Amino acid sequence: MTGTVTTERPWVQEMVVVHRIFRRESRHLHDLIGAVRPGDTARAGLLAGLAREYIEGLHNHHTSEDELLWPKLLARVDLDAELVLRMEQQHQVVDAGLRELERLLAAWAGTPAEPQRDALVGALAQHRRDLLEHLDEEERHVLPLIEEHLTVAEWNALGEHARSKTPKEKQLLMLGALLEDATPEETARFMARLPFPVRLLWKTVGRRSYNKQMAAVRTP
Known part of the structure; x- marks a missing residue:
């Protein structure tokens, strides 16, 4: 006997748990920022800081996938290459939305007036729509591919890469x-x-x- 065959597969439910953070916090940010009274600079500053942490966390999560996940799947799942490429395109849409949120956050936190708040809330609503479309499809179609085509070590490396970005x-x-x-x-x-x-x-x-x-x- 020259080696040991293992049937251990990646625990892809981990990504579902991570996604719950972004689902939950995108909803909270939309609702909480929408409730801030004009001129409440203290509350605006607190929520703007939270929003920036959310943006950074989501960006790091997607960057880890772009660097460590999509290239491996594209090399191994020829029949599903269109799906993987669509995931990459959805990342680009979400990333563009995050950049718009950063721009609107800066305007609102500095001057928490009603027009700036409402523009930000509208952008948060659009971001959440784009994000949920991506997360839903990723969980439904990509996680089974990960479970089948990635090793446990490769999957764990993806999680470690994302965690390394957390201070x-x-x-x-x-x-x-x-x-x-x-x-x-x-x-x-x-x-x-x-x-x-x-x-x-x-x-x-x-x-x-x-x-x-x-x-x-x-x-x-």
Whole structure:
């Protein structure tokens, strides 16, 4: 016997959990920014900062896919190349929307008047439509291809690349975002990957800190 054959496949549900962050936060940003009163610079500044973190997180998520996922799939799934190319094109649409959000955020945060707010809310609504179209199709059609054509090591490398873009001081916040809507099984799988000190820190400090921050942000 010269080697061991393994049937282990990538845990693609991980991407569904990550996508929930963007689904949830894109909705919250639209609704919360739409509720900001004209002239409320403190609230505008808080939400603008949150929106910029969201934009950076989504950009990093898509960049990881562009660099580590699509090239591998294109080389291995000839019959589905059109689908992969469509995913890349949807990334371009979402990225253009994020750049527009950055432009409108700068105008609104500096002068939180009604016209600037409403323009931003309209752009957030369009962004969410574009994003959900992409996420829905990716989960429905691309995740099965990943499960079939990528190794566990290749899949894990994609996750590590995305996590490496998260500053250390934001990692507990990101963990909270991942776990907020996770099922018990999903939570157990994420927590099992963490070193014991990190799990302890989350249970003693991180979870309470995350809930406090979210309560402050999501209370108009």
